[in-house]
Amino acid sequence: MVKANKSKNNVKNLKTVSINNLSHFYGKNENKKQVLNDVYLNIDKGELVLLKGPSGCGKTTLLTLIGALRTCQSGDLTVLNNQLNGASRKTRQILRRSIGMIFQGHNLLRCLTAEQNVQMGADLIKGLTYLQRREIARNWLSAVGLEEHHKKLPNDLSGGQKQRVAIARALSANPKLLLADEPTSALDSVTGREIVTLLRKLAKEQNCSVLMVTHDPRISDMADRILNMEDGKIYSAHSELI
Numbered sequence: 001m002v003k004a005n006k007s008k009n010n011v012k013n014l015k016t017v018s019i020n021n022l023s024h025f026y027g028k029n030e031n032k033k034q035v036l037n038d039v040y041l042n043i044d045k046g047e048l049v050l051l052k053g054p055s056g057c058g059k060t061t062l063l064t065l066i067g068a069l070r071t072c073q074s075g076d077l078t079v080l081n082n083q084l085n086g087a088s089r090k091t092r093q094i095l096r097r098s099i100g101m102i103f104q105g106h107n108l109l110r111c112l113t114a115e116q117n118v119q120m121g122a123d124l125i126k127g128l129t130y131l132q133r134r135e136i137a138r139n140w141l142s143a144v145g146l147e148e149h150h151k152k153l154p155n156d157l158s159g160g161q162k163q164r165v166a167i168a169r170a171l172s173a174n175p176k177l178l179l180a181d182e183p184t185s186a187l188d189s190v191t192g193r194e195i196v197t198l199l200r201k202l203a204k205e206q207n208c209s210v211l212m213v214t215h216d217p218r219i220s221d222m223a224d225r226i227l228n229m230e231d232g233k234i235y236s237a238h239s240e241l242i
């Protein structure tokens, strides 16, 4: 594999995500294991990037570091102009309000209706009344085509509908960055494509960057850029180390 130039220009303000020389380890002493190895990555505003790679290569670890869910141990990790290496718990907590997350199992609360689940996203926006937050939730449910299902509980929705609710919930918080970990893995191919088409459209409208981990080859054509990960390093689609 060809090693590409590693640009270290200060492009912080233009990028949603800027990563230089990022490494991450699990365990201690003889059990210490390196899972991210000198990762470089930039994601532009509004860009949709797909991240692929074999099981265990470090994709979820990278996603959770970018999502400020884990402490950055080594390297430079800047997300929405926040340097996360050395950042306080409070800084990470505040940053997480600007980041939407969608995971494989959609993570809806089973005891809340579709609308209430979406409203959990809108609740993160400061300074709005209950009615304003409810209206935002209804608008997002309508944007994902589920306005008629707003009173249903997750168990009464199909897999695709649940994933639409998860998208509406993530976007209703007005995120600048959306992290999605295999959001189509539980869906058939037609529904999976539909979901990513919708996600792409809504994210582009909001100028929201998306980083999506996926094994699904049927959605590759929807990405602005595809990256491959192997043994804790990221390569471009042309197998060049970035």
Ligand SMILES: Nc1ncnc2c1ncn2[C@@H]1O[C@H](COP(=O)(O)OP(=O)(O)OP(=O)(O)O)[C@@H](O)[C@H]1O
Binding pocket: 026, 027, 035, 053, 054, 055, 056, 057, 058, 059, 060, 061, 062
């Ligand atoms: N909390 C943890 N403690 C120790 N090892 C971990 C932990 N989380 C992940 N690992 C290990 O780190 C490596 C990378 O895991 P990670 O989940 O980031 O990979 P992945 O590419 O997302 O895999 P998959 O596609 O199967 O979800 C794996 O070998 C995994 O077993």
